[in-house]
Amino acid sequence: MTDLSRSEGRIFSDQYRTVQLSESKTVKDDVRMVKDKIDVRNLNLWFTDRHILQDLSLSIKSNSVTAIMGPSGCGKTTFIRAINRMNEIIEGCRTTGEVFLDGVNIYDEKINVFELRKKVGMVHQKPNPFPKSIFDNAAYGLRIHNMVNGKKLEKDVEQALREAALWDEVNDRLKESALRLSGGQQQRLCIARALAVKPEVILFDEPCSALDPTATAKIEGLIQRLKENYTVVIVTHNLQQAARVSDFVAFLYLGRLIEYGRTKDMFINPKNELTERYITGKFG
Amino acid sequence: MNEQRKERIVKAFLWVTGLTSVFILLSIIVYIYVNGVGIISLEFLTSYPYRFEYGGIFPQIVGSLLLVAICLLFATPIGIGSGIYLAEYASDNILTKTIRFFVETLAGIPSIIIGLFGLAFFVHYLFGFSLLSGGLALGFMILPWTVRVSEEAIRAVPNSYREASLTLGATKWQTMWNVVLRSATPSIITGILLGLGKAIGETAIILLTAGSGLEAFLPISIFDAVGSLPVYIFMLATQGHTSAAFDRAFGASLVLVTMFLIINLGALLLRNYLVRRQR
Numbered sequence: 001m002t003d004l005s006r007s008e009g010r011i012f013s014d015q016y017r018t019v020q021l022s023e024s025k026t027v028k029d030d031v032r033m034v035k036d037k038i039d040v041r042n043l044n045l046w047f048t049d050r051h052i053l054q055d056l057s058l059s060i061k062s063n064s065v066t067a068i069m070g071p072s073g074c075g076k077t078t079f080i081r082a083i084n085r086m087n088e089i090i091e092g093c094r095t096t097g098e099v100f101l102d103g104v105n106i107y108d109e110k111i112n113v114f115e116l117r118k119k120v121g122m123v124h125q126k127p128n129p130f131p132k133s134i135f136d137n138a139a140y141g142l143r144i145h146n147m148v149n150g151k152k153l154e155k156d157v158e159q160a161l162r163e164a165a166l167w168d169e170v171n172d173r174l175k176e177s178a179l180r181l182s183g184g185q186q187q188r189l190c191i192a193r194a195l196a197v198k199p200e201v202i203l204f205d206e207p208c209s210a211l212d213p214t215a216t217a218k219i220e221g222l223i224q225r226l227k228e229n230y231t232v233v234i235v236t237h238n239l240q241q242a243a244r245v246s247d248f249v250a251f252l253y254l255g256r257l258i259e260y261g262r263t264k265d266m267f268i269n270p271k272n273e274l275t276e277r278y279i280t281g282k283f284g
Numbered sequence: 285m286n287e288q289r290k291e292r293i294v295k296a297f298l299w300v301t302g303l304t305s306v307f308i309l310l311s312i313i314v315y316i317y318v319n320g321v322g323i324i325s326l327e328f329l330t331s332y333p334y335r336f337e338y339g340g341i342f343p344q345i346v347g348s349l350l351l352v353a354i355c356l357l358f359a360t361p362i363g364i365g366s367g368i369y370l371a372e373y374a375s376d377n378i379l380t381k382t383i384r385f386f387v388e389t390l391a392g393i394p395s396i397i398i399g400l401f402g403l404a405f406f407v408h409y410l411f412g413f414s415l416l417s418g419g420l421a422l423g424f425m426i427l428p429w430t431v432r433v434s435e436e437a438i439r440a441v442p443n444s445y446r447e448a449s450l451t452l453g454a455t456k457w458q459t460m461w462n463v464v465l466r467s468a469t470p471s472i473i474t475g476i477l478l479g480l481g482k483a484i485g486e487t488a489i490i491l492l493t494a495g496s497g498l499e500a501f502l503p504i505s506i507f508d509a510v511g512s513l514p515v516y517i518f519m520l521a522t523q524g525h526t527s528a529a530f531d532r533a534f535g536a537s538l539v540l541v542t543m544f545l546i547i548n549l550g551a552l553l554l555r556n557y558l559v560r561r562q563r
Binding site: 117141179 | 375442444445447448449450451452453454455458462463466467562
Protein backbone atom coordinates (compact mmCIF):
# COMPACT_ATOMS: atom_id res chain seq x y z
CA MET A 1 0.00 0.00 0.00
CA THR A 2 2.70 2.47 0.95
CA ASP A 3 4.64 1.31 -2.08
CA LEU A 4 1.77 2.10 -4.39
CA SER A 5 1.18 5.59 -3.01
CA ARG A 6 4.85 6.34 -3.28
CA SER A 7 5.07 5.37 -6.90
CA GLU A 8 1.93 7.31 -7.74
CA GLY A 9 3.49 10.38 -6.20
CA ARG A 10 6.51 9.94 -8.40
CA ILE A 11 4.49 9.58 -11.59
CA PHE A 12 2.81 12.82 -10.78
CA SER A 13 6.04 14.66 -10.16
CA ASP A 14 7.49 13.32 -13.41
CA GLN A 15 4.54 14.42 -15.44
CA TYR A 16 4.62 17.74 -13.73
CA ARG A 17 8.24 18.18 -14.59
CA THR A 18 7.66 17.26 -18.24
CA VAL A 19 4.90 19.82 -18.51
CA GLN A 20 7.13 22.43 -16.95
CA LEU A 21 9.86 21.64 -19.42
CA SER A 22 7.75 22.05 -22.50
CA GLU A 23 6.37 25.36 -21.32
CA SER A 24 9.66 27.11 -21.01
CA LYS A 25 12.19 26.69 -23.78
CA THR A 26 15.21 27.95 -21.89
CA VAL A 27 14.59 25.58 -19.04
CA LYS A 28 14.02 22.75 -21.47
CA ASP A 29 17.39 23.17 -23.12
CA ASP A 30 19.19 23.36 -19.81
CA VAL A 31 17.53 20.37 -18.29
CA ARG A 32 17.39 18.23 -21.39
CA MET A 33 20.26 16.00 -20.38
CA VAL A 34 18.66 15.52 -17.01
CA LYS A 35 15.22 14.64 -18.23
CA ASP A 36 14.37 10.96 -17.85
CA LYS A 37 13.13 9.38 -21.04
CA ILE A 38 12.62 5.94 -19.60
CA ASP A 39 11.99 5.18 -15.98
CA VAL A 40 12.08 1.55 -14.93
CA ARG A 41 10.65 0.72 -11.54
CA ASN A 42 10.78 -2.58 -9.73
CA LEU A 43 10.80 -4.54 -12.96
CA ASN A 44 10.59 -8.29 -12.50
CA LEU A 45 10.38 -10.79 -15.30
CA TRP A 46 9.93 -14.53 -15.40
CA PHE A 47 10.09 -17.05 -18.20
CA THR A 48 7.82 -19.76 -16.80
CA ASP A 49 9.49 -20.25 -13.39
CA ARG A 50 12.90 -18.72 -14.11
CA HIS A 51 13.27 -15.31 -12.53
CA ILE A 52 15.26 -13.48 -15.22
CA LEU A 53 15.03 -9.83 -14.16
CA GLN A 54 14.94 -9.16 -10.45
CA ASP A 55 13.60 -5.90 -9.17
CA LEU A 56 15.34 -3.59 -11.61
CA SER A 57 14.95 0.14 -11.18
CA LEU A 58 16.79 2.72 -13.21
CA SER A 59 16.17 5.91 -15.16
CA ILE A 60 17.49 6.35 -18.66
CA LYS A 61 18.27 9.91 -19.66
CA SER A 62 16.94 11.52 -22.76
CA ASN A 63 19.38 12.10 -25.66
CA SER A 64 22.08 9.94 -24.19
CA VAL A 65 23.62 6.56 -24.87
CA THR A 66 23.14 4.09 -22.07
CA ALA A 67 25.11 0.86 -22.24
CA ILE A 68 23.82 -2.29 -20.59
CA MET A 69 26.73 -4.52 -19.64
CA GLY A 70 27.23 -7.77 -17.89
CA PRO A 71 28.24 -11.39 -18.42
CA SER A 72 26.31 -13.75 -20.69
CA GLY A 73 22.91 -14.76 -19.39
CA CYS A 74 22.63 -11.84 -16.97
CA GLY A 75 19.43 -10.58 -18.61
CA LYS A 76 20.80 -7.69 -20.70
CA THR A 77 18.83 -8.55 -23.81
CA THR A 78 15.73 -9.44 -21.83
CA PHE A 79 16.00 -6.07 -20.15
CA ILE A 80 15.98 -4.02 -23.35
CA ARG A 81 13.25 -6.23 -24.78
CA ALA A 82 11.18 -5.23 -21.78
CA ILE A 83 11.32 -1.65 -23.05
CA ASN A 84 9.52 -2.49 -26.31
CA ARG A 85 7.58 -5.37 -24.78
CA MET A 86 9.10 -7.92 -27.11
CA ASN A 87 9.46 -10.46 -24.35
CA GLU A 88 5.75 -11.08 -24.35
CA ILE A 89 5.80 -12.76 -27.76
CA ILE A 90 7.46 -15.66 -25.96
CA GLU A 91 5.04 -18.00 -24.26
CA GLY A 92 5.34 -18.24 -20.50
CA CYS A 93 6.70 -14.73 -19.99
CA ARG A 94 5.38 -12.76 -17.01
CA THR A 95 6.27 -9.23 -16.01
CA THR A 96 5.60 -7.13 -12.94
CA GLY A 97 6.63 -3.57 -12.14
CA GLU A 98 6.51 -0.51 -14.33
CA VAL A 99 8.38 0.99 -17.23
CA PHE A 100 7.54 4.62 -17.88
CA LEU A 101 8.16 6.17 -21.26
CA ASP A 102 7.74 9.94 -20.97
CA GLY A 103 5.77 9.37 -17.79
CA VAL A 104 3.40 6.78 -19.25
CA ASN A 105 3.55 3.20 -18.01
CA ILE A 106 4.01 1.05 -21.10
CA TYR A 107 2.71 -1.99 -19.23
CA ASP A 108 -0.62 -0.28 -18.68
CA GLU A 109 -3.34 -2.36 -20.34
CA LYS A 110 -4.53 0.67 -22.30
CA ILE A 111 -1.21 0.90 -24.13
CA ASN A 112 -1.27 -0.04 -27.81
CA VAL A 113 1.80 -2.22 -28.06
CA PHE A 114 2.17 -1.65 -31.82
CA GLU A 115 2.30 2.12 -31.32
CA LEU A 116 4.79 1.56 -28.50
CA ARG A 117 7.10 -0.45 -30.76
CA LYS A 118 6.89 2.30 -33.34
CA LYS A 119 8.19 4.73 -30.71
CA VAL A 120 10.82 2.33 -29.39
CA GLY A 121 12.81 0.94 -32.30
CA MET A 122 15.18 -1.99 -32.11
CA VAL A 123 18.28 -3.19 -33.92
CA HIS A 124 19.17 -6.83 -33.44
CA GLN A 125 22.37 -8.70 -32.82
CA LYS A 126 22.64 -10.16 -36.29
CA PRO A 127 21.67 -7.95 -39.23
CA ASN A 128 18.21 -9.17 -40.26
CA PRO A 129 17.07 -7.35 -43.37
CA PHE A 130 14.02 -8.81 -45.08
CA PRO A 131 14.60 -10.68 -48.34
CA LYS A 132 13.27 -7.63 -50.15
CA SER A 133 14.85 -4.70 -51.96
CA ILE A 134 16.85 -2.09 -50.08
CA PHE A 135 14.06 0.41 -50.63
CA ASP A 136 11.33 -1.96 -49.46
CA ASN A 137 13.32 -2.73 -46.32
CA ALA A 138 13.66 0.91 -45.36
CA ALA A 139 10.03 1.59 -46.31
CA TYR A 140 8.63 -1.41 -44.43
CA GLY A 141 7.58 0.35 -41.22
CA LEU A 142 6.27 3.39 -43.07
CA ARG A 143 4.03 1.16 -45.18
CA ILE A 144 2.87 -0.98 -42.26
CA HIS A 145 1.77 2.08 -40.36
CA ASN A 146 0.36 3.81 -43.44
CA MET A 147 2.45 6.80 -42.50
CA VAL A 148 3.24 8.14 -45.96
CA ASN A 149 3.13 7.12 -49.60
CA GLY A 150 4.19 8.23 -53.05
CA LYS A 151 6.82 10.96 -53.29
CA LYS A 152 6.80 11.51 -49.54
CA LEU A 153 7.61 7.83 -49.00
CA GLU A 154 10.66 8.13 -51.24
CA LYS A 155 11.76 11.24 -49.38
CA ASP A 156 11.36 9.62 -45.98
CA VAL A 157 13.23 6.51 -47.08
CA GLU A 158 16.05 8.67 -48.38
CA GLN A 159 16.17 10.59 -45.13
CA ALA A 160 16.31 7.41 -43.06
CA LEU A 161 19.08 5.99 -45.24
CA ARG A 162 21.01 9.26 -44.93
CA GLU A 163 20.57 9.26 -41.18
CA ALA A 164 21.94 5.72 -41.06
CA ALA A 165 24.93 6.81 -43.20
CA LEU A 166 24.01 4.37 -45.95
CA TRP A 167 22.49 6.58 -48.64
CA ASP A 168 25.73 7.32 -50.51
CA GLU A 169 26.49 3.62 -50.82
CA VAL A 170 23.10 2.48 -52.05
CA ASN A 171 21.29 5.38 -53.73
CA ASP A 172 21.95 3.96 -57.21
CA ARG A 173 20.69 0.45 -56.40
CA LEU A 174 17.68 0.84 -54.15
CA LYS A 175 15.81 -1.85 -56.11
CA GLU A 176 18.50 -4.44 -55.47
CA SER A 177 17.99 -7.11 -52.83
CA ALA A 178 19.15 -6.14 -49.37
CA LEU A 179 20.73 -9.56 -48.97
CA ARG A 180 23.45 -8.55 -51.45
CA LEU A 181 24.77 -5.86 -49.09
CA SER A 182 27.74 -6.53 -46.82
CA GLY A 183 27.11 -7.33 -43.15
CA GLY A 184 27.89 -3.80 -42.02
CA GLN A 185 25.70 -2.28 -44.71
CA GLN A 186 22.89 -4.66 -43.79
CA GLN A 187 23.14 -3.56 -40.17
CA ARG A 188 23.00 0.12 -41.19
CA LEU A 189 19.99 -0.72 -43.35
CA CYS A 190 18.34 -2.25 -40.27
CA ILE A 191 19.11 0.98 -38.43
CA ALA A 192 17.59 2.98 -41.29
CA ARG A 193 14.54 0.73 -41.22
CA ALA A 194 14.13 1.44 -37.51
CA LEU A 195 14.71 5.20 -37.94
CA ALA A 196 12.20 5.53 -40.78
CA VAL A 197 9.17 5.24 -38.51
CA LYS A 198 10.54 8.14 -36.45
CA PRO A 199 11.05 6.47 -33.08
CA GLU A 200 12.10 8.29 -29.92
CA VAL A 201 14.15 5.50 -28.41
CA ILE A 202 16.39 3.01 -30.20
CA LEU A 203 17.45 -0.23 -28.57
CA PHE A 204 20.60 -1.89 -29.86
CA ASP A 205 21.15 -5.52 -28.96
CA GLU A 206 24.89 -6.11 -29.42
CA PRO A 207 24.67 -4.54 -32.87
CA CYS A 208 28.31 -5.14 -33.78
CA SER A 209 28.86 -8.67 -32.57
CA ALA A 210 28.58 -10.07 -36.09
CA LEU A 211 30.65 -7.32 -37.75
CA ASP A 212 34.32 -6.71 -38.54
CA PRO A 213 36.24 -3.81 -36.90
CA THR A 214 35.73 -1.34 -39.77
CA ALA A 215 31.98 -1.92 -39.89
CA THR A 216 31.90 -1.77 -36.09
CA ALA A 217 33.61 1.63 -36.10
CA LYS A 218 31.01 2.96 -38.55
CA ILE A 219 28.11 1.75 -36.43
CA GLU A 220 29.67 3.17 -33.26
CA GLY A 221 30.14 6.55 -34.92
CA LEU A 222 26.55 6.40 -36.03
CA ILE A 223 25.31 5.62 -32.52
CA GLN A 224 27.21 8.65 -31.23
CA ARG A 225 25.44 10.90 -33.72
CA LEU A 226 22.03 9.34 -33.14
CA LYS A 227 21.84 10.54 -29.55
CA GLU A 228 21.34 14.09 -30.77
CA ASN A 229 17.84 13.13 -31.83
CA TYR A 230 17.13 9.87 -30.05
CA THR A 231 17.59 8.14 -26.75
CA VAL A 232 19.85 5.15 -27.26
CA VAL A 233 20.13 2.01 -25.15
CA ILE A 234 22.79 -0.46 -26.21
CA VAL A 235 23.53 -3.93 -24.95
CA THR A 236 27.17 -4.77 -25.30
CA HIS A 237 29.60 -7.46 -24.31
CA ASN A 238 32.48 -5.30 -25.23
CA LEU A 239 33.91 -3.09 -22.48
CA GLN A 240 35.86 -0.89 -24.89
CA GLN A 241 32.74 -0.35 -26.92
CA ALA A 242 30.77 0.67 -23.85
CA ALA A 243 33.55 3.08 -22.92
CA ARG A 244 33.67 4.51 -26.44
CA VAL A 245 30.00 5.08 -27.14
CA SER A 246 28.08 5.41 -23.89
CA ASP A 247 27.35 8.24 -21.48
CA PHE A 248 25.90 5.94 -18.84
CA VAL A 249 26.51 2.33 -17.98
CA ALA A 250 24.29 -0.13 -16.18
CA PHE A 251 25.99 -3.27 -14.97
CA LEU A 252 23.72 -6.29 -14.61
CA TYR A 253 24.62 -9.53 -12.91
CA LEU A 254 22.33 -12.54 -12.62
CA GLY A 255 19.27 -10.44 -13.37
CA ARG A 256 20.05 -7.74 -10.84
CA LEU A 257 21.26 -4.19 -11.37
CA ILE A 258 24.62 -4.04 -9.61
CA GLU A 259 25.73 -0.55 -10.51
CA TYR A 260 24.53 2.30 -12.65
CA GLY A 261 26.16 5.63 -13.34
CA ARG A 262 28.12 7.82 -15.69
CA THR A 263 30.46 5.80 -17.89
CA LYS A 264 33.53 7.83 -16.90
CA ASP A 265 32.92 7.40 -13.20
CA MET A 266 32.15 3.74 -13.47
CA PHE A 267 35.22 2.83 -15.49
CA ILE A 268 37.58 4.92 -13.39
CA ASN A 269 36.10 4.30 -10.03
CA PRO A 270 33.60 1.43 -9.80
CA LYS A 271 31.79 1.39 -6.49
CA ASN A 272 30.89 -2.27 -6.45
CA GLU A 273 33.44 -5.04 -6.22
CA LEU A 274 31.59 -7.16 -8.82
CA THR A 275 31.66 -4.28 -11.29
CA GLU A 276 35.35 -3.77 -10.69
CA ARG A 277 36.10 -7.43 -11.23
CA TYR A 278 34.05 -7.42 -14.45
CA ILE A 279 35.68 -4.26 -15.78
CA THR A 280 39.16 -5.52 -15.02
CA GLY A 281 38.38 -8.75 -16.83
CA LYS A 282 38.47 -11.05 -13.81
CA PHE A 283 35.21 -12.69 -14.93
CA GLY A 284 32.68 -12.26 -17.68
CA MET B 285 42.26 -53.78 -43.83
CA ASN B 286 39.14 -55.64 -42.87
CA GLU B 287 37.29 -52.39 -42.13
CA GLN B 288 38.40 -51.03 -45.45
CA ARG B 289 36.95 -54.02 -47.25
CA LYS B 290 33.67 -53.68 -45.38
CA GLU B 291 33.57 -50.05 -46.40
CA ARG B 292 34.03 -51.01 -50.03
CA ILE B 293 31.32 -53.68 -49.88
CA VAL B 294 28.82 -51.29 -48.29
CA LYS B 295 29.62 -48.67 -50.88
CA ALA B 296 29.13 -51.13 -53.71
CA PHE B 297 25.84 -52.32 -52.24
CA LEU B 298 24.50 -48.78 -51.89
CA TRP B 299 25.61 -47.99 -55.40
CA VAL B 300 23.65 -50.98 -56.71
CA THR B 301 20.48 -50.01 -54.80
CA GLY B 302 20.70 -46.46 -56.11
CA LEU B 303 21.16 -47.71 -59.62
CA THR B 304 18.18 -50.07 -59.25
CA SER B 305 15.86 -47.16 -58.39
CA VAL B 306 17.00 -45.23 -61.42
CA PHE B 307 16.68 -48.32 -63.57
CA ILE B 308 13.11 -49.04 -62.45
CA LEU B 309 11.95 -45.50 -63.18
CA LEU B 310 13.74 -45.40 -66.51
CA SER B 311 12.42 -48.79 -67.61
CA ILE B 312 8.83 -47.69 -66.93
CA ILE B 313 9.27 -44.47 -68.85
CA VAL B 314 11.08 -46.14 -71.73
CA TYR B 315 8.52 -48.93 -71.91
CA ILE B 316 5.64 -46.48 -72.01
CA TYR B 317 7.45 -44.37 -74.57
CA VAL B 318 8.27 -47.25 -76.88
CA ASN B 319 4.75 -48.63 -76.76
CA GLY B 320 2.93 -45.32 -76.79
CA VAL B 321 4.82 -43.09 -79.14
CA GLY B 322 3.34 -44.70 -82.26
CA ILE B 323 -0.16 -43.80 -81.11
CA ILE B 324 0.55 -40.13 -80.53
CA SER B 325 -0.56 -37.84 -83.32
CA LEU B 326 -2.16 -34.44 -83.56
CA GLU B 327 -5.47 -36.15 -84.15
CA PHE B 328 -5.04 -38.34 -81.06
CA LEU B 329 -4.39 -35.28 -78.92
CA THR B 330 -7.15 -33.06 -80.32
CA SER B 331 -10.15 -35.23 -81.22
CA TYR B 332 -12.86 -36.92 -79.20
CA PRO B 333 -12.86 -40.65 -78.43
CA TYR B 334 -15.20 -43.04 -80.17
CA ARG B 335 -15.70 -46.48 -78.68
CA PHE B 336 -12.49 -47.99 -77.34
CA GLU B 337 -10.50 -48.08 -80.50
CA TYR B 338 -11.09 -44.79 -82.31
CA GLY B 339 -10.70 -41.08 -82.00
CA GLY B 340 -8.55 -39.07 -79.61
CA ILE B 341 -8.26 -38.15 -75.97
CA PHE B 342 -8.88 -34.42 -76.00
CA PRO B 343 -11.74 -34.48 -73.43
CA GLN B 344 -9.63 -36.71 -71.18
CA ILE B 345 -6.68 -34.30 -71.24
CA VAL B 346 -8.91 -31.30 -70.58
CA GLY B 347 -10.86 -33.26 -67.95
CA SER B 348 -7.71 -34.21 -66.04
CA LEU B 349 -6.56 -30.59 -66.05
CA LEU B 350 -9.96 -29.33 -64.88
CA LEU B 351 -10.14 -31.91 -62.08
CA VAL B 352 -6.72 -30.87 -60.87
CA ALA B 353 -7.75 -27.21 -61.07
CA ILE B 354 -10.81 -27.78 -58.87
CA CYS B 355 -8.71 -29.83 -56.50
CA LEU B 356 -6.21 -26.96 -56.34
CA LEU B 357 -8.90 -24.34 -55.71
CA PHE B 358 -10.17 -26.39 -52.79
CA ALA B 359 -6.96 -27.71 -51.21
CA THR B 360 -4.70 -24.69 -51.57
CA PRO B 361 -6.50 -22.07 -49.45
CA ILE B 362 -7.53 -24.57 -46.78
CA GLY B 363 -4.09 -26.14 -46.76
CA ILE B 364 -2.24 -22.85 -46.48
CA GLY B 365 -4.70 -21.58 -43.85
CA SER B 366 -4.24 -24.69 -41.72
CA GLY B 367 -0.50 -24.52 -42.27
CA ILE B 368 -0.40 -20.93 -41.01
CA TYR B 369 -2.54 -21.87 -38.03
CA LEU B 370 -0.41 -24.86 -37.08
CA ALA B 371 2.90 -23.09 -37.59
CA GLU B 372 2.14 -19.68 -36.12
CA TYR B 373 -1.00 -19.48 -34.08
CA ALA B 374 -1.59 -22.89 -32.52
CA SER B 375 -0.22 -23.27 -29.05
CA ASP B 376 0.94 -26.68 -28.00
CA ASN B 377 -2.34 -28.00 -26.65
CA ILE B 378 -4.70 -30.91 -27.10
CA LEU B 379 -6.61 -29.22 -29.96
CA THR B 380 -3.44 -28.70 -31.96
CA LYS B 381 -2.32 -32.24 -31.34
CA THR B 382 -5.71 -33.50 -32.46
CA ILE B 383 -5.59 -31.47 -35.67
CA ARG B 384 -2.11 -32.69 -36.42
CA PHE B 385 -3.10 -36.29 -35.74
CA PHE B 386 -6.09 -36.04 -38.09
CA VAL B 387 -4.05 -34.39 -40.83
CA GLU B 388 -1.43 -37.11 -40.63
CA THR B 389 -4.00 -39.89 -40.58
CA LEU B 390 -5.85 -38.38 -43.53
CA ALA B 391 -2.56 -38.43 -45.42
CA GLY B 392 -2.30 -42.18 -44.92
CA ILE B 393 -5.85 -43.16 -45.87
CA PRO B 394 -5.93 -45.33 -49.01
CA SER B 395 -7.29 -43.36 -51.93
CA ILE B 396 -10.01 -45.94 -52.67
CA ILE B 397 -11.57 -45.09 -49.31
CA ILE B 398 -11.59 -41.38 -50.08
CA GLY B 399 -13.12 -42.37 -53.43
CA LEU B 400 -15.82 -44.42 -51.75
CA PHE B 401 -16.62 -41.54 -49.43
CA GLY B 402 -16.75 -39.22 -52.45
CA LEU B 403 -19.13 -41.61 -54.16
CA ALA B 404 -21.45 -41.82 -51.17
CA PHE B 405 -21.35 -38.17 -50.21
CA PHE B 406 -20.59 -36.01 -53.27
CA VAL B 407 -22.00 -38.27 -55.98
CA HIS B 408 -25.06 -39.89 -54.41
CA TYR B 409 -25.95 -37.19 -51.99
CA LEU B 410 -24.91 -33.91 -53.64
CA PHE B 411 -23.69 -33.44 -57.20
CA GLY B 412 -23.75 -36.77 -59.08
CA PHE B 413 -20.77 -37.94 -61.15
CA SER B 414 -19.22 -34.61 -61.91
CA LEU B 415 -16.19 -32.42 -62.24
CA LEU B 416 -17.04 -30.91 -58.86
CA SER B 417 -17.36 -34.25 -57.05
CA GLY B 418 -14.11 -35.52 -58.53
CA GLY B 419 -12.21 -32.30 -57.88
CA LEU B 420 -13.35 -32.09 -54.27
CA ALA B 421 -12.55 -35.74 -53.56
CA LEU B 422 -9.10 -35.24 -55.09
CA GLY B 423 -8.78 -32.15 -52.91
CA PHE B 424 -9.48 -34.30 -49.85
CA MET B 425 -6.65 -36.53 -50.92
CA ILE B 426 -3.99 -33.83 -51.26
CA LEU B 427 -5.22 -31.60 -48.43
CA PRO B 428 -2.94 -33.18 -45.79
CA TRP B 429 -0.07 -32.71 -48.19
CA THR B 430 -0.81 -29.01 -48.74
CA VAL B 431 -1.20 -28.51 -44.98
CA ARG B 432 2.13 -30.11 -44.32
CA VAL B 433 4.13 -28.33 -47.02
CA SER B 434 2.64 -24.99 -45.96
CA GLU B 435 3.39 -25.59 -42.29
CA GLU B 436 6.93 -26.69 -43.01
CA ALA B 437 7.60 -23.82 -45.39
CA ILE B 438 6.32 -21.32 -42.81
CA ARG B 439 8.35 -22.88 -40.03
CA ALA B 440 11.45 -22.68 -42.19
CA VAL B 441 11.23 -18.86 -42.40
CA PRO B 442 13.95 -17.50 -40.08
CA ASN B 443 12.62 -16.13 -36.83
CA SER B 444 14.75 -13.02 -37.26
CA TYR B 445 12.34 -11.86 -40.00
CA ARG B 446 9.40 -12.08 -37.63
CA GLU B 447 11.35 -10.28 -34.91
CA ALA B 448 12.33 -7.50 -37.29
CA SER B 449 8.76 -6.95 -38.40
CA LEU B 450 7.27 -7.09 -34.90
CA THR B 451 9.83 -4.67 -33.46
CA LEU B 452 8.80 -2.18 -36.14
CA GLY B 453 5.32 -2.26 -34.67
CA ALA B 454 3.71 -4.62 -37.16
CA THR B 455 0.89 -6.83 -35.97
CA LYS B 456 1.17 -10.58 -36.13
CA TRP B 457 -0.96 -10.75 -39.25
CA GLN B 458 0.93 -7.93 -40.99
CA THR B 459 4.10 -9.84 -40.22
CA MET B 460 2.60 -13.04 -41.58
CA TRP B 461 1.35 -11.43 -44.76
CA ASN B 462 4.23 -9.11 -45.61
CA VAL B 463 7.21 -11.13 -44.50
CA VAL B 464 6.60 -14.74 -43.53
CA LEU B 465 4.24 -15.80 -46.30
CA ARG B 466 6.30 -14.00 -48.91
CA SER B 467 9.43 -15.85 -47.90
CA ALA B 468 7.57 -19.14 -47.67
CA THR B 469 5.82 -18.79 -51.03
CA PRO B 470 8.44 -20.51 -53.23
CA SER B 471 8.44 -23.62 -51.04
CA ILE B 472 4.66 -23.62 -50.72
CA ILE B 473 4.14 -23.35 -54.48
CA THR B 474 6.67 -26.07 -55.21
CA GLY B 475 5.20 -28.34 -52.57
CA ILE B 476 1.67 -27.90 -53.83
CA LEU B 477 2.73 -28.48 -57.44
CA LEU B 478 4.39 -31.73 -56.43
CA GLY B 479 1.12 -32.67 -54.72
CA LEU B 480 -0.71 -31.91 -57.96
CA GLY B 481 1.59 -34.33 -59.73
CA LYS B 482 0.19 -36.98 -57.42
CA ALA B 483 -3.38 -35.82 -57.96
CA ILE B 484 -3.25 -35.84 -61.76
CA GLY B 485 -2.43 -39.54 -61.85
CA GLU B 486 -4.88 -40.57 -59.13
CA THR B 487 -7.30 -43.15 -60.48
CA ALA B 488 -9.41 -44.76 -57.79
CA ILE B 489 -10.92 -41.50 -56.55
CA ILE B 490 -11.77 -40.20 -60.03
CA LEU B 491 -13.17 -43.54 -61.08
CA LEU B 492 -15.73 -43.38 -58.28
CA THR B 493 -16.62 -39.70 -58.48
CA ALA B 494 -15.99 -37.97 -61.83
CA GLY B 495 -17.38 -40.17 -64.59
CA SER B 496 -16.79 -43.22 -66.75
CA GLY B 497 -13.56 -41.91 -68.20
CA LEU B 498 -14.73 -42.46 -71.77
CA GLU B 499 -16.68 -39.21 -72.01
CA ALA B 500 -16.62 -37.95 -75.58
CA PHE B 501 -17.61 -34.41 -74.63
CA LEU B 502 -16.27 -31.51 -72.64
CA PRO B 503 -18.08 -30.54 -69.45
CA ILE B 504 -20.14 -27.36 -69.77
CA SER B 505 -20.48 -26.82 -66.04
CA ILE B 506 -18.81 -28.18 -62.93
CA PHE B 507 -21.85 -30.42 -62.44
CA ASP B 508 -21.19 -32.39 -65.64
CA ALA B 509 -19.44 -35.74 -65.72
CA VAL B 510 -15.91 -35.46 -66.99
CA GLY B 511 -13.41 -37.76 -68.61
CA SER B 512 -9.89 -38.16 -67.34
CA LEU B 513 -6.68 -39.82 -68.48
CA PRO B 514 -6.17 -42.26 -65.59
CA VAL B 515 -9.72 -43.63 -65.77
CA TYR B 516 -9.56 -43.75 -69.58
CA ILE B 517 -6.38 -45.81 -69.34
CA PHE B 518 -7.99 -48.05 -66.74
CA MET B 519 -11.03 -48.58 -68.98
CA LEU B 520 -8.97 -49.35 -72.08
CA ALA B 521 -6.77 -51.75 -70.18
CA THR B 522 -9.56 -53.66 -68.47
CA GLN B 523 -12.58 -53.35 -70.76
CA GLY B 524 -11.03 -52.87 -74.18
CA HIS B 525 -10.41 -56.56 -75.00
CA THR B 526 -8.65 -55.64 -78.25
CA SER B 527 -5.01 -55.02 -78.95
CA ALA B 528 -5.91 -51.69 -80.60
CA ALA B 529 -7.51 -50.53 -77.35
CA PHE B 530 -4.52 -51.75 -75.35
CA ASP B 531 -2.10 -49.83 -77.57
CA ARG B 532 -4.13 -46.69 -77.10
CA ALA B 533 -3.81 -47.14 -73.35
CA PHE B 534 -0.07 -46.73 -73.80
CA GLY B 535 -0.58 -43.62 -75.92
CA ALA B 536 -2.74 -42.07 -73.21
CA SER B 537 -0.21 -43.17 -70.57
CA LEU B 538 2.59 -41.45 -72.41
CA VAL B 539 0.54 -38.24 -72.41
CA LEU B 540 -0.21 -38.62 -68.69
CA VAL B 541 3.41 -39.31 -67.76
CA THR B 542 4.50 -36.31 -69.82
CA MET B 543 2.01 -34.07 -68.03
CA PHE B 544 3.27 -35.42 -64.71
CA LEU B 545 6.89 -34.75 -65.62
CA ILE B 546 6.04 -31.25 -66.85
CA ILE B 547 4.36 -30.44 -63.52
CA ASN B 548 7.33 -31.72 -61.51
CA LEU B 549 9.88 -30.01 -63.70
CA GLY B 550 7.80 -26.82 -63.62
CA ALA B 551 7.73 -26.98 -59.81
CA LEU B 552 11.50 -27.23 -59.71
CA LEU B 553 12.13 -24.41 -62.18
CA LEU B 554 9.54 -22.15 -60.59
CA ARG B 555 11.13 -22.56 -57.18
CA ASN B 556 14.59 -21.77 -58.51
CA TYR B 557 13.20 -18.70 -60.23
CA LEU B 558 11.29 -17.45 -57.16
CA VAL B 559 14.18 -18.06 -54.78
CA ARG B 560 16.58 -16.28 -57.09
CA ARG B 561 14.23 -13.33 -57.33
CA GLN B 562 14.31 -12.93 -53.55
CA ARG B 563 18.10 -12.85 -53.40
